[in-house]
Amino acid sequence: DAGITQSPRYKITETGRQVTLMCHQTWSHSYMFWYRQDLGHGLRLIYYSAAADITDKGEVPDGYVVSRSKTENFPLTLESATRSQTSVYFCASSVGNTIYFGEGSWLTVV
Amino acid sequence: DQQVKQNSPSLSVQEGRISILNCDYTNSMFDYFLWYKKYPAEGPTFLISISSIKDKNEDGRFTVFLNKSAKHLSLHIVPSQPGDSAVYFCAAAVPRRVQGAQKLVFGQGTRLTINP
Numbered sequence: 001d002a003g004i005t006q007s008p009r010y011k012i013t014e015t016g017r018q019v020t021l022m023c024h025q026t027w028s029h030s031y032m033f034w035y036r037q038d039l040g041h042g043l044r045l046i047y048y049s050a051a052a053d054i055t056d057k058g059e060v061p062d063g064y065v066v067s068r069s070k071t072e073n074f075p076l077t078l079e080s081a082t083r084s085q086t087s088v089y090f091c092a093s094s095v096g097n098t099i100y101f102g103e104g105s106w107l108t109v110v
Numbered sequence: 111d112q113q114v115k116q117n118s119p120s121l122s123v124q125e126g127r128i129s130i131l132n133c134d135y136t137n138s139m140f141d142y143f144l145w146y147k148k149y150p151a152e153g154p155t156f157l158i159s160i161s162s163i164k165d166k167n168e169d170g171r172f173t174v175f176l177n178k179s180a181k182h183l184s185l186h187i188v189p190s191q192p193g194d195s196a197v198y199f200c201a202a203a204v205p206r207r208v209q210g211a212q213k214l215v216f217g218q219g220t221r222l223t224i225n226p
Contacts, residue, residue: 004153031212042114042199042216043154058213090153094212097142097203101153 003027004102006091012108019078021105023091032074033058033092033099034066043090049074081109113137114202116217124225129187131220133200136181140202144214145174145185148197157198158185190224197221 004025013019025032030051035043045058047066055066063085065077078085086109091102115134123129131145141162146154160167160174160183167174173186187194198221201214 033213035216040218042116042218043201043214044216045213048213092153097159097212098144098156099212099214100156101146103153104151 004091004093004100006089006102006105008105009103010106012110013081014110015081015083017081019081019107021076021078021089021091021107023074023076023102025072025074025091025093027093027095027100028071029093029095029100030071031094032068033094034064034074034076035090035092035101036060036087037090037104038087046076046089078107081107083109085109112218113140114200114215114217116198116200116220118220119218120221120223122223122225123190125192126189129185129190129194129222129224131185131187131198131200131222133183133185133217134181135183135202137202137204137215138181139204140215141205142203142212143174143176143183144201144203145172146199146201146216148199148219154199187222190222192224192226195222195224 007022033048034046037043044060049055049068089105092099144159145157147157148154158172176183197219199219200217
């Protein structure tokens with residue numbers, strides 16, 4: 001049972017580059033989420049999706065773009081990476097009241 | 111505005127003793143609360159949850175208490191084991207609209223260290 005897989009797990013990129021973090025789930029959950037984790041802030045919601053082709057902004061959406069052409073995939077794109085986007089990114093999906101997280105993608109913007 | 115706060119960044123407890131992690135919230139609309147556990151280089155994993163209609167929920171060594179009047183919840187781990195050393199996040203959710211997403215608001219996390 002693979003659950004949620006994220007790729008890449010680790011990435012270093014330069015300021016201004018476009019970066020896409022991939023997320024794939026095998027559970028067929030309708031809802032998917034992207035969170036970022038930063039020291040002192042816990043996890044903050046970037047974007048979420050209720051189903052294929054339905055996405056909505058979370059708490060900190062600026063600088064990010066998402067798409068959901070298939071239920072199982074929910075990629076997150078940083079169109080022009082900035083140093084403030086250095087973070088750990090977690091993809092998640094939910095069933096009922098519980099959200100299940102992937103293992104995370106560590107992104108460093110230099 | 112931090113709606114969910116974990117005021118203790120770290121906690122150290124001796125093996126076998128009780129660990130108590132605390133969480134405060136400000137939004138009285140929250141109706142569901144969860145605790146997640148996170149090991150380094152891994153994603154958070156669901157631990158235990160509680161609905162606002164209850165004041166206690168127990169699962170093995172883990173018990174969550176909810177005090178709605180004080181807007182406070184706590185996680186008790188008894189007895190504490192070395193494998194419990196991790197970062198613990200509390201999270202809260204507002205009522206979902208019909209078929210809406212369960213969006214969670216997280217606290218900053220508390221790093222629990224269990225000493226042998």
